[in-house]
Amino acid sequence: MTRLLVECTYVYENPKANSGIQRVVRNVIRELPTEDLEREYIPVVMLRGKLYEVKSLVPPPEKAWDLVSLRARLEQAANLFWLRHRTLESRRPFSQSAWARRLLYVGCRLFVFGCLSIPIRLLNLLLRRRQVAPRIMPLEHRAGDQLVLLDSSWHADFFPLAEQLKRDGIGIISVVYDLIPLTHPQFCDAGLVKVFNRWFDWIARTADGYIAISTTIRDQLRQEMVRRIGEQQVRERWFDYFYLGSELDQIDPTQAIDPNLLRLFKRPEPVFLMVSTIEPRKNHAYLIDAFERAWAAGSQARLCIVGKIGWKCEALIERIRRHPQLDSRLFMFNNLADQSLEHAYRNATALVFPSYVEGFGLPLVEAMQRGLPAMGSDIEVFREIGGDFMAYFDLDEPQSLADLVTDMEHTGVFPAKRNLDHWQWLSWRQASAQLVERIEGHVNEVIVDRETACG
Known part of the structure; x- marks a missing residue:
């Protein structure tokens, strides 16, 4: 056999x-x-x-396995700590003095090592011993x-x-x-x-x-x-x-949908959804540039960014958190469970996915399988997956995405060659x-x- x-x-x-x-x-x-x-x-x-x-x-559903959640929270805390460190490093006096930056870095390293790294390593040892049977x-x-x-x-x-x-x-x-x-x-x-x-x-x-x-x-x-x-x-x-x-496998019907997400979709203005870890190749900066152009032209469309904070994104996160449209036309959710993500897919106006490069683009099929049309960057793998069912924009010109957003907002028509009614994709x-x-x-x-x- x-x-x-x-x-x-x-x-x-x-x-x-x-x-x-x-x-x-x-x-x-x-x-x-x-x-x-x-x-x-x-x-x-x-x-x-x-x-x-x-x-x-x-x-197994035992109290001991709360250690897994604790380890995940500590790892997330470490990532957020270094994100804050890089933001602080860009400000005075650290931006003007190599010695100040060095002292800041050493202090942060000592803090992370004592308060986060050692506990994470101990948890890894405990979990490995518990994971045999x-x-x-x-x-x-x-x-x-x-x-x-x-x-x-x-x-x-x-x-x-x-x-x-x-x-x-x-x-x-x-x-x-x-x-x-x-x-x-x-x-x-x-x-x-x-x-x-x-x-x-x-x-x-x-x-x-x-x-x-x-x-x-x-x-x-x-x-x-x-x-x-x-x-x-x-x-x-x-x-x-x-x-x-294309299915989301961790949906828990007993889990409540994020209340801020529910409020977002209760308003009548269109919502354009981006689902991805926040990191450079996902091209969130292009996305914000495009929507700023649309907003400047009078668009009432809202941009909802969903995804955990990744790497090399300190300036982007700072830009989002200081944005004048934050919580008005710009929204960010970094820890949505699948139940809330399913709600977003089923209630948004369209998915927007401006990646520079991808191996596949899983959010595309997750969205389109639920009837949510998708706009994506004009790259080879998106053409392979989405074909004529998607609309594409030029990564060299944010205005091309801004035009797709405002045109759909005004006409209610998604600008793809083929309708999603004829779309079919694989189950898991x-x-x-x-x-x-x-x-x-x-x-x-x-x-x-x-x-x-x-x-």
Whole structure:
């Protein structure tokens, strides 16, 4: 029996994380096929040099697991602390004195280390000790198993184990979400660029096949592989893609919708929604520039930004918090639960998504599947996903988005070539099935080729 071992280590260790890749991992794992006499699909994690089968990605409802929430709050506090530090650093006297900036930095480092870093590390140790049972159990691998690296593995420490599994006859397949740290390093933290580059070198040497989340990324991936290891070795690997699903998986009907969000949608003026982590490549500054032009022209449209605060966004956050239209025509929500996000998707006028670069653009399909039209930057992957059902604007000219907003506000007509009534997209069950079917197709081809070569 063929076994696909689907790796989900980061999501297992961080069950509260809810950004794009974590959504993908949870939903694919949840929807893995269950009834198949010829194949078995097993979620796995690699911890402390050992392979485990995952029985549940959801922590048990015990008080001890409040430690997970505490760790998440401490990590968020650390991020916000450094955001404040960078804002303070740009002001007098720190902006005028290198010594003052140095003293500020040392003081902040000591504070974070004592009050946040040490508690976070202790919580990590406690949680690792608690996470052995009953959520996971040891798994014996077999020659012929296929290890699918589905999760965000560039920060992982399991590469020696994966290499040993490969020597034991297990195939390794890497899921690739994007190549942004390689192609657009200016949008990423410098540490991530180094880590991601090392990870890519590792999967280039180690993996037998690669499956991306769009044809755009599949083609970019193959080109980068040719550049790094040469055409001959690339021919020995296989490349494919699958598309992501569209449901929100953490909706809790018993949870109240954010009251400020409810008040926002009770007013009659149109609401344009942006859903994304706040970080440079998402291009929020362009978005605000465009809406400022629309407001200057008399538009009553409102802009609602939804997403956690990320990296390299200190100036942007300061701009939003000091904006004269804040809480009037400009709104920001940094911690919306899925129940509130669902409400926003179902009540907004349109989604606006001005990213410079993406691997897929999950909010696009989440919005459009709910009947919410989407306006996006005119980039290749958005054309692939949205086709004629989306409206596109020029990233070099904020006025192009301002015109789309004001025209829709005045006419009530969304300016796409095709109506969303004809839009159809994959569910997460279909997406998970597509992933495993395409992997199995390539694995079977490799087996047949080897048998033919052996005569």
